[in-house]
Amino acid sequence: MTAQKRASQIELTANSLTCERDDRVLFEQLSVHVANGDLLQLVGPNGAGKTTLLRLLAGLNQDFDGDVFWRGEPLQRVYASYAHQRLYMGHLSAVKRALTPIENLRWLTSQWNVADDILWQALEQVSLAGYEETVCQQLSAGQQRRVALARLCVCPAPLWILDEPFTALDHYGVSWLEQQLEQHVAKGGAVIITSHHALQGIPSLRQLELGSVHP
């Protein structure tokens, strides 16, 4: 296996995950496996634990029973290298309203050292050309979302973990994002996503149904 192939190899495995919140079992004995080319959509009603599972797979939440492995190693032990290989986007977009899109994008991608002209192109791709120097508080909610999503065009991480990325996007934005997901998966990346949006158009889609909230 060449070094480059190794660098983009995705192997995220979770075994017998059990998670409780406020005496309510969100999921029990759940197993997840994500490899190159996978698109895993977590579905379920509000409060079913989709975000909790996502944060857990992203390594941000350690309050659970079970094991998560990245390339065969326990996730927390290899967290620094894992963090570099996966992009996590929460439903909070981390976009500062007093800064311009380009300044926000610079911060959001500083972990990967992306050159400035590539960032400008990314903003163009999310239809924010002409707004690069406008502070974000003057942009609409959908445009602010696009600033955060512009990361997808430039970030070299093979695994994307996205929490409700379709929020506030218009028709054009939705189809753009669907296309990005499809391309990323086709290139051998992997995506774990929570969304109420139907992603049926993408062939490699797998759905993981999280239980009902009602006991």
Place this chain on the structure above:
Amino acid sequence: MSLIGSTIKRDLLLAARNPGEWANPLMFFLMVAALFPLAVDPAPAFLAKIAGGVIWVAALLATLLSLDGLFRADVEDGSLEQWLASGESLYGMALGKALVHWCISGLPLTLMSPVLGLMLALPTDAYGALVLSLAVGTPILSLLGAVGAALTASVRSGGLLLTLLILPLYIPVLIFAASAVYHAGIGMPYNGQVAMLGAMLALALALTPFAAAAALKLNLSR
């Protein structure tokens, strides 16, 4: 650019865009010194005795005023979560935030202090001690304050809680710093007090970012 450097740059840029946030405590600092001689005996002999203490109390309260929102915005808009997701240690985040806070509060307070000394008839010999004690003392205030701000980051009106938590920790700094300025004013050596402040700064630099990082982690593990 590394995430720490990029965050420091971003926070300084944010401060430049919202000057109200950091200018308000500085105005407060200036106001206290301007109003004090009007309310008490304005004779220079009397003011000279209390000037160091008044300036230091005002600097401490101005710092407390500016601390409240240190981490709250980052918790609420998801920046902190992104930081955690990047795999960088929260120690760096806490240290960087405290550094930026000092640049926009402690540093201007230190630079403004000679003017306040003039307004309060500070003895000429004490100016050096005043600036030195503020230069060494205000970073301690920022570092300790970062711990309190991290603990109260997800409390919506955490200002009072923050004050109650942090004020007792500020008292040793106040005592040594005010004593340094007073002793300099009456022509006595003040190296001992400044050395104590330096020791406190070294301790705070080494330990408080750990405490602040742990507190930030608590905020995120919901």
